[in-house]
Amino acid sequence: MRKKILIVEDELIVAGDLRLLLERSGYEVCGIARSVQRARETLPVARPDLVLLDIYLKGDLTGIDLARDLNELRIPFVYLSANSNQQVLEAAKLTQPYGFIVKPFREKDVLVTLDIAWYRYEIDRQVQGMPARAPQAAPPAPLEAPPAPVPAASVTQPLSLPNFDGIIGASDGMLDVFELIRQVAPLDTSVLVLGESGTGKEGVANCIHQRSSRRGKPYVKVNCAALPPNLIESELFGHEKGSFTGAVEKRIGKFEKANGGTIFLDEIGEMPADMQVKLLRVLQEREIERIGGNGPIKVDVRVIAATNRNLEKEIAQGNFRLDLYYRLHVFPIEIPALRERREDIPLLVQYFVQFHASRVGRVIDQVDPAVMRALEAYPWPGNVRELQNLIERSVLLSKGNILKEVALPNQPYEQARRTPAPQQTDDAAAVKTIVEIEREHIIEVLKKCNHRISGPGGAAELLNLPPSTLTSKMKKLGIVKRHTT
C-alpha cells in the first residue's frame, strides 16, 4: 500500500516541488496545508501515514503547535525548515520528531529521511503494541487546539522557549515530569501530582487531560481546601431536592459533571476524614451516591489529585487514610521546587516578561544580567507563582525595553535606592507599599495563628476574610502555606 503523506508548507512552490518528488517516488500526497488551522481540518479527512512539517507557517500557530496534535494522534512527522537555529532546534526536539530536514534540501535527503522515519516509527509501533497505521484504523479524536495551562493559554507560545504544551522548562527535573506525563496521559490511571505550592501542579493536571482520549470531554476542577466542610459532600456527589435543610433544588455533583472526562482534585491533602472514606468508595466502586438519593450512580471519571502536603507525614499523623493514599499513589508525578531546577529560571523569566509586557502593550526584550543573576540566586519559596507575581509587578513598574530592577523579598527598594530615577522610584514605592504591606500583614497574622487559616482563632477570622479568599490571596502574593505545628 502506498504511504500517504500530508505536506504542511506555506510556500506553494516548495510544496509543489515536494509533491512531484514524493509522487514520483511512490508516495501518495493526500494533501497540502499552508497553516496549522488548515492542517487540523485536513488531518481527520486525509488520515496521512506521515507528515512533512514546515515550522513557520501562515497564521499565528507554528509547526511545533501542530506537532503536539500529531503526537497525540501518533502520526509520525518530519520537520522541514529553513530555520535551524539552536532555539528552534531545542523547541523542535521536545516534540520528538522522526527527523529534521534543513531547507534548501536535496531530493535524496527528503527520501532517505522519510524512509528512516517510517522504519523507526514501525519499530516504535511494534514495541508499544500499537495497531498498524493507527490513524487509519480508528478515527482520531476531534482535533482542536489543546488549551495550554494557565497562563500560557492566553498567549502565543514563545516558540523559542523550551516548553511542553505551554509548561516552560528544560531542566532534567522538568524533562522527567514531561516524560511521565507523556507515559500516563493516554492511560486511564489515577495520577497524584506532588510538589510545593506554585510549582505548576494544576498545569500538569490540565496537560494530562488534554493529552488523554478524554480531551473534549468534561474537565472538572475541585479545590478541596476551598470547600466548606458542610457542603463538600453535596459539591462532590450532589443532592436530591429536600434531602436536607436548604436543599431547595436537586444538585448534580462534580463527579457526575465530570462523567466521561476527568476530575482534578486539587489540594487533596485538605480533604476531611469523612470525605476521604467516601472518595475511596468512588475510586473503588466507580459509583457515587447523591445525598438523599435512591442508590448508587455509575460514573466513568479519571481522577487526578494534587497536593503540596507530605502525605506520608499526614498518614503518620492520622490525617490522611492509607488506603486512599494507595489508590491515588498509583502514578505519582513529583514536580521539583524551582530552587532545585535553577536552569529553568531564565526561561521562566523571559516567558513571564514577554507575557506581562505584551498584556500591557509594552516591549521588554532584555533583562539586565545583574537582575537575572539575582533572580537565579533567590530561593523562591513560592516557586513559579512567586516568580510570576514578581515579574508582573516589575514589568508594570519598569521603564524602557530593559528590565533593570526587581524587588526581591528581603531586599525591597534596594535597587531602586541605588538608581534614583525619580519618577520610577516614586511609582515603584507607591505600588510596592500596598502589595508589600498586605503581604507582610498576612504573614504576620499567620505567624500569630501558628499558620492556621480556618476555624476559631485562625488567620481568616482575624483578618475577617472567608478562608477560601485568604487562601487565594496568599497564592496571589506568593505566600507559602505552612502546616500548623
Ligand SMILES: Nc1ncnc2c1ncn2[C@@H]1O[C@H](COP(=O)(O)OP(=O)(O)OP(=O)(O)O)[C@@H](O)[C@H]1O
Ligand atoms: N513551568 C511553568 N511554565 C509556565 N507557567 C508555569 C509553570 N509552572 C507554574 N506556572 C504558572 O505558575 C502559576 C502557579 O501554578 P499552579 O497553580 O499550577 O501551581 P500549583 O502547584 O497548582 O500551586 P498550589 O499547590 O498552590 O495550588 C500559574 O499561573 C501557572 O500557570
